[in-house]
Amino acid sequence: MAEKTNGLAIGAVAAATGLSVHAIRFFEQEGLFLRDIPRNASGRRVFEQQDVDWLLLCNRLRESGMPIAGIRSFVELVRAGPGNEPDRLALLREHEARVRARIDDLHDCLDVIHAKVATYERHVADGTAAGLWSPR
Amino acid sequence: MAEKTNGLAIGAVAAATGLSVHAIRFFEQEGLFLRDIPRNASGRRVFEQQDVDWLLLCNRLRESGMPIAGIRSFVELVRAGPGNEPDRLALLREHEARVRARIDDLHDCLDVIHAKVATYERHVADGTAAGLWSPR
DNA sequence: CTAAATCCTAGAGTGGACTCTAGGTCAAGT
DNA sequence: ACTTGACCTAGAGTCCACTCTAGGATTTAG
Numbered sequence: 001m002a003e004k005t006n007g008l009a010i011g012a013v014a015a016a017t018g019l020s021v022h023a024i025r026f027f028e029q030e031g032l033f034l035r036d037i038p039r040n041a042s043g044r045r046v047f048e049q050q051d052v053d054w055l056l057l058c059n060r061l062r063e064s065g066m067p068i069a070g071i072r073s074f075v076e077l078v079r080a081g082p083g084n085e086p087d088r089l090a091l092l093r094e095h096e097a098r099v100r101a102r103i104d105d106l107h108d109c110l111d112v113i114h115a116k117v118a119t120y121e122r123h124v125a126d127g128t129a130a131g132l133w134s135p136r
Numbered sequence: 137m138a139e140k141t142n143g144l145a146i147g148a149v150a151a152a153t154g155l156s157v158h159a160i161r162f163f164e165q166e167g168l169f170l171r172d173i174p175r176n177a178s179g180r181r182v183f184e185q186q187d188v189d190w191l192l193l194c195n196r197l198r199e200s201g202m203p204i205a206g207i208r209s210f211v212e213l214v215r216a217g218p219g220n221e222p223d224r225l226a227l228l229r230e231h232e233a234r235v236r237a238r239i240d241d242l243h244d245c246l247d248v249i250h251a252k253v254a255t256y257e258r259h260v261a262d263g264t265a266a267g268l269w270s271p272r
Numbered sequence: 273c274t275a276a277a278t279c280c281t282a283g284a285g286t287g288g289a290c291t292c293t294a295g296g297t298c299a300a301g302t
Numbered sequence: 303a304c305t306t307g308a309c310c311t312a313g314a315g316t317c318c319a320c321t322c323t324a325g326g327a328t329t330t331a332g
Contacts, residue, residue, distance in 0.1 A: 011308065021309085022291055030289095042298055044309060057248065064245035068289070089256040096249050103242050106235055109200035112193065113232050120225040147278065157279085158321055166319095178328055180279055204319070 007046035017055045024055070032058065032071055034078050064099045143182035153191045160191070168194065168207050170214050200235045 014021045028037055028045070034054050037045045061071055070091070077088045150157045164173055164181070170190050173181045197207055206227070213224045 009308075010310095020291075023289085025310090026290065042309085043311095044298085057252070060245045060248045062289090064242055064249065085256060085260050089253065089260055092249060092253045092256060096246065096253055099242055099246050099249065103239055103246070106200055106239050106242070109196045110232065110235050110239070112196045113200065113228060113235065116193070117225065117228045117232055120221060120228060124221050124225055145278075146280095156321075159319085161280090162320065178279085179281095180328085198319090 007040070007048065008052065010045050010047070013047045013052055013055065016052050017059065019055065019059070027055075027058075030068055030072065032068065032075055034075060061095065064095070065102060066095050066098075070095065143176070143184065144188065146181050146183070149183045149188055149191065152188050153195065155191065155195070163191070163194075166204055166208065168204065168211055170211060197231065200231070201238060202231050202234075206231065 008016070010021050010024055013019075013024055017024075019027075027033065033051060035051075037047060037051065040046050058071060061074075062068075074088060074091050077084045077091070144152070146157050146160055149155075149160055153160075155163070163169065169187060171187075173183060173187065176182050194207060197210075198204075210224060210227050213220045213227070
């Protein structure tokens with residue numbers, strides 16, 4: 001006997017993913033789920049754990065700056081069925097590269113910002129020797 | 137005799153900073169310059185190198201996610217004159233911390249994404265042994 | 273001298289990713 | 303039974319940081 005798959009209401013999915021109920025509906029509307037989410041007799045969405053898992057990965061993609069359109073591209077590939085795995089891989093690799101580039105970029109910014117912080121630290125530590133020295 | 141300070145037109149500043157002319161006007165409107173930008177006889181903005189320098193730092197702050205409002209706060213402190221350096225330092229430190237946190241966050245995302253990439257790489261390398269194995 | 277480029281202001285429009293509202297149906301607790 | 307809460311749809315509104323438009327003045331290159 002198969003184990004009963006516990007259908008999840010949208011609120012439960014929201015709680016599990018940190019997304020708002022509104023956002024989850026928006027995601028469905030945008031075609032960001034890997035399958036059509038089924039509805040129960042009264043029209044309510046019935047999610048499964050796999051949908052939650054996907055949303056969690058989705059969240060990482062979004063947090064790391066992948067636009068909705070990028071996620072949709074990936075979803076479309078998955079929905080198209082097996083055979084396009086190299087395309088999916090390419091898409092993920094591209095995003096990985098973008099994230100790495102973004103991290104590098106942030107490190108560069110950090111250098112500049114930290115230099116500024118260090119300058120101010122020196123200035124403030126030296127007490128009000130100000131006047132001769134006006135940092136911005 | 138003092139060296140003539142070469143006033144820069146907005147277009148030159150745009151070229152030097154990578155910002156659009158529109159964006160620079162917008163910045164001025166939002167009060168993001170450390171001083172009021174003077175105008176020449178016919179009303180055109182006359183920038184100096186110091187303004188460009190500030191914009192370059194500004195760019196780093198923006199690129200690293202500081203909102204306009206945050207930059208404005210800093211500007212207001214600088215414009216208020218000496219004496220509030222500890223506040224400026226606090227502001228910069230906070231931002232530095234946020235950037236570090238963001239980098240950490242991106243690293244977390246990267247782990248997840250790279251794991252996905254690695255999985256697909258294995259799958260694709262193994263040829264079409266698909267069917268038994270359906271990654272998403 | 274003239275045409276093209278650059279500049280000006282005020283304000284409207286854009287894009288992305290939600291968030292919220294209105295107006296209603298359905299379910300669950302007491 | 304009834305009230306509260308979760309859910310539904312369609313569509314409007316929000317926020318941010320620009321970007322673009324219109325209409326006009328000035329500067330510069332040829």
